[in-house]
Amino acid sequence: MYKELDEQELARYCVKGDRLAEDELYRRYAARVLTLCRRYADNTDDAKDLMQDAIIRALDKISTFTYSGKGSLYAWISRIAINMALNQIKRQRWKTVSLDVWQRDNIPEPGEDVMAAIPQELLLEWISKLPDVRKAVFNLYCIDGYSHKQIGEMLGISEKGSAGVLAKARKQLKESIRSYLKEKER
Amino acid sequence: MKNWEDIIKDKLEGYESPLPEGSLAEFHSRRDSARSAAAKKRSPLVWILPTAVAAGLAAFLFLRQPGTPGGDGQDSWQPSTMIAVANTDTTDAAEPVQPVRTAQPAQPVQPVQQVQSSQPAQQLIAQAATPKAAQPATSDTQGTASSGQTEKADPAGQQQEAVQAEPTGQTETTGPAEPANQPQVTNQPGPADNQDVRTTTTFDFPTVELQKVGRDASYNYAALATAGSALGAGLLATLATNINFGWLASNTEPDGASEMRYAHAEFLKFLNYLDLHGIEYTPEFEYALIALMHNSAAISSSADIIGFFEDRGIDTSDPSFAEYIDYLASNMFHGGSTNNPKKDQTDEPQVDNRQKITHHMPIKAALSVRTPVAEKLYLTTGLEYSRYVSTYTYSLSGNHKQVANYLGIPLRMDWTFVSNRWLDLYVGGGVEAEWCLGATMDGQSIGKDKFSMSLLGAGGLQLNVTKNIGIYVEPEVSWKMTLEDPVLATYRTEHPLMFAVATGIRLTID
Numbered sequence: 072m073y074k075e076l077d078e079q080e081l082a083r084y085c086v087k088g089d090r091l092a093e094d095e096l097y098r099r100y101a102a103r104v105l106t107l108c109r110r111y112a113d114n115t116d117d118a119k120d121l122m123q124d125a126i127i128r129a130l131d132k133i134s135t136f137t138y139s140g141k142g143s144l145y146a147w148i149s150r151i152a153i154n155m156a157l158n159q160i161k162r163q164r165w166k167t168v169s170l171d172v173w174q175r176d177n178i179p180e181p182g183e184d185v186m187a188a189i190p191q192e193l194l195l196e197w198i199s200k201l202p203d204v205r206k207a208v209f210n211l212y213c214i215d216g217y218s219h220k221q222i223g224e225m226l227g228i229s230e231k232g233s234a235g236v237l238a239k240a241r242k243q244l245k246e247s248i249r250s251y252l253k254e255k256e257r
Numbered sequence: 258m259k260n261w262e263d264i265i266k267d268k269l270e271g272y273e274s275p276l277p278e279g280s281l282a283e284f285h286s287r288r289d290s291a292r293s294a295a296a297k298k299r300s301p302l303v304w305i306l307p308t309a310v311a312a313g314l315a316a317f318l319f320l321r322q323p324g325t326p327g328g329d330g331q332d333s334w335q336p337s338t339m340i341a342v343a344n345t346d347t348t349d350a351a352e353p354v355q356p357v358r359t360a361q362p363a364q365p366v367q368p369v370q371q372v373q374s375s376q377p378a379q380q381l382i383a384q385a386a387t388p389k390a391a392q393p394a395t396s397d398t399q400g401t402a403s404s405g406q407t408e409k410a411d412p413a414g415q416q417q418e419a420v421q422a423e424p425t426g427q428t429e430t431t432g433p434a435e436p437a438n439q440p441q442v443t444n445q446p447g448p449a450d451n452q453d454v455r456t457t458t459t460f461d462f463p464t465v466e467l468q469k470v471g472r473d474a475s476y477n478y479a480a481l482a483t484a485g486s487a488l489g490a491g492l493l494a495t496l497a498t499n500i501n502f503g504w505l506a507s508n509t510e511p512d513g514a515s516e517m518r519y520a521h522a523e524f525l526k527f528l529n530y531l532d533l534h535g536i537e538y539t540p541e542f543e544y545a546l547i548a549l550m551h552n553s554a555a556i557s558s559s560a561d562i563i564g565f566f567e568d569r570g571i572d573t574s575d576p577s578f579a580e581y582i583d584y585l586a587s588n589m590f591h592g593g594s595t596n597n598p599k600k601d602q603t604d605e606p607q608v609d610n611r612q613k614i615t616h617h618m619p620i621k622a623a624l625s626v627r628t629p630v631a632e633k634l635y636l637t638t639g640l641e642y643s644r645y646v647s648t649y650t651y652s653l654s655g656n657h658k659q660v661a662n663y664l665g666i667p668l669r670m671d672w673t674f675v676s677n678r679w680l681d682l683y684v685g686g687g688v689e690a691e692w693c694l695g696a697t698m699d700g701q702s703i704g705k706d707k708f709s710m711s712l713l714g715a716g717g718l719q720l721n722v723t724k725n726i727g728i729y730v731e732p733e734v735s736w737k738m739t740l741e742d743p744v745l746a747t748y749r750t751e752h753p754l755m756f757a758v759a760t761g762i763r764l765t766i767d
Contacts, residue, residue: 097284102273109274119277123284127291161677186264191272194265203678213262214269227677241262248261 078144085133093130100145101126104152109195110210111156118199121159125152153215157225160203178245185252197247205240208233542571559583615648616748623667623761625729633673637685641665641759645747661696661706661747665689669713681719681727689713689735696745706745711735719763731759 073095076084081099084092105122112118129136129148136147198206207226211217212233217225219233226233259267559582563573573582625639642664649657669687676682693706715733722728737753749755 093288094281094284097281101280101284102276103271105274105276106269106272110269119280123280123287126284127288130288131291181261183259183261183264186261186268189268191268194269195272195274198265214266245261 078141079138082133082136082138082144085130096130096144097126100148103145104148106191106195107149107152108156110198110214111153111160111206113199113203121152121156125155128155149215153211157207160207161226178242178249181245181248181252185248189248189251193251197244200247201240201243204228204236205243208236209240209244212237542566559585614650616746616751617646617648619646619748619755619757620644621757621759623759625667625761625763626766627671627763628766630670633676635671635673635683635685635765637669637671637687637763638667639761639763641667641689641761643691643757645745645749647747657699659696659698659703659745659747661745662694663691663706664694665691665711667713669715671715671717679721681721682717683719684714684716686712686714693745703745706747709737709749711737715759725765727763727765729759729761729763731761733757733759 073081073084073091076092076095081092081096085096101122104125105118108118108121108125109115112121125148129151132151136144138144198209201209204226208222211222211225212219219230219237222228222233223230228236562582562585566573573579621641621643623639623641625637625641627635627637630636642662645659645661645663647659647661649659667687667689669685669689671683671685673681673683689711691709691711693708695705696703713733713735715731717729717731719727719729734754734756737749737755739753
């Protein structure tokens with residue numbers, strides 16, 4: 072029964088505290104939320120914890136959800152997960168400190184066919200291995216669609232700083248892709 | 258053609274990561290835990306209590322102001338005549354002077370007031386050390402201490418008269434009278450008088466016994482205390498380091514300061530005599546002289562004086578020294594400075610012997626360790642080294658540098674209200690125990706100060722070098738609790754309520 076509920080109704084049942092509706096919400100969105108969390112967390116275990124906490128937080132605040140169309144419930148949950156991930160990143164003494172010297176990015180951008188051949192798991196792994204700031208900026212800008220101004224406000228950095236960090240993230244990911252391709256050619 | 262980043266976005270946006278086995282069960286477990294935890298909300302006291310403690314400490318430190326004798330660490334050149342001018346009307350609540358042990362190998366010094374043991378607490382101080390011609394005491398002046406006044410016209414006398422004609426509020430004082438004489442007490446409180454008192458009270462020679470500081474004055478800084486309550490003791494300490502608190506000092510006479518000023522005045526007067534007569538003296542002699550003045554009750558003859566100096570390794574064989582011994586004897590055994598200035602007359606030229614004392618702001622460095630006790634709450638302790646430097650300058654005897662070193666162990670609870678990769682900001686409050694490692698005067702050891710404890714309020718900024726190591730800068734306010742009378746005169750004794758900036762390395766133990 073709950074599998075047939077649309078997002079608005081599902082949310083309504085969750086507001087009432089229906090445990091089965093909550094389970095249905097978990098089944099529907101946990102996997103995608105886990106993908107999102109893997110992009111922000113340092114490792115798989117942290118990502119799982121973040122996913123669980125994000126969904127529980129969403130259920131705690133489900134009464135504040137306002138349905139605005141198809142996909143709005145997932146978008147709402149993903150924003151909660153992103154905020155929690157960023158708070159965690161800001162709270163932590165970032166474990167990785169980038170010591171690389173910035174050099175001009177001369178790496179050619181990979182083509183569509185190259186990118187199509189790269190599995191999602193590998194992309195997630197490369198992204199999660201980025202230093203915290205670069206990872207956050209890349210995810211927020213390239214995948215989650217935030218502007219540099221918004222990213223600056225969220226992370227407490229300037230717009231220019233956000234753009235600079237993004238450039239470094241791009242360069243590092245392209246290096247990962249290039250290394251992968253070289254390994255694959257051997 | 259799609260951008261490679263857009264391709265990543267498309268690939269990952271709809272991608273569903275495989276859920277681990279038992280994730281739903283784990284979800285149930287966490288959900289139930291969250292529900293039961295929500296029922297037991299954390300008491301707001303967890304957040305209110307440390308803030309209230311810090312605010313209360315700030316309010317206490319600022320409202321509870323011990324009267325500090327004028328010293329604000331500022332340099333001040335004072336003519337010697339000013340030293341003896343005092344407003345003693347606030348010595349009603351005189352406390353018995355506590356003798357302070359010094360590191361000198363001398364006999365235990367006695368408080369100055371023992372010289373005038375029959376005198377009431379309120380005393381006038383002789384205008385000692387007023388520039389005047391020093392000459393051996395004559396019968397006319399026997400029984401009286403030179404009060405720095407002379408009837409004979411001379412430039413110094415005019416100066417002296419000018420001093421006597423100081424603005425209203427200044428009290429002409431006389432030295433300790435003979436036991437049979439009662440001092441003249443003139444109480445003329447006033448701003449000018451208070452101002453003079455305030456600027457002249459920080460004259461303690463380091464090895465001289467310190468009088469207990471009176472606590473007559475208190476200031477109501479309700480607005481400042483309110484701001485401190487709002488921001489916390491630590492933030493207020495950060496602001497306060499930029500404020501000159503000289504005007505916070507008491508403008509009333511602290512207990513026993515009159516005796517100290519007399520002792521110091523006598524000391525300067527004796528130095529005058531030595532300089533005028535070309536008697537060479539060493540720092541050791543100065544120390545011995547101070548000790549002598551405070552121990553004069555135990556001395557009843559010139560021989561006693563000679564023995565006193567010789568016990569301290571002072572060579573008294575110089576013929577001019579014998580003359581000085583007579584001078585000392587006549588001034589000390591017969592009551593020292595008289596309470597009647599006009600009895601004390603001398604033809605000796607007046608010597609302007611100014612004195613200047615500077616207590617420099619202390620320097621602190623520390624190694625600190627902290628451990629979390631709750632979210633955003635840390636227990637901080639460690640080792641803190643403090644260095645207090647004071648410069649005593651006399652125009653006749655030159656500069657004397659006192660250095661005192663302390664080691665403290667603070668214990669503080671900190672609330673970190675901002676924390677990120679690079680920076681932590683926090684406020685906290687606690688206590689600190691301090692031990693004196695040693696003190697020197699011109700390189701010579703003068704012993705150690707006594708154990709002390711302080712209440713602390715601090716705010717801090719920590720630069721996180723790594724996850725567990727940081728460098729911090731910490732403005733702090735501390736109030737030194739008087740457990741025992743201090744031995745040394747330092748910035749601490751002049752400012753029980755003290756602001757300092759500590760810096761160091763901190764290790765965070767998770």
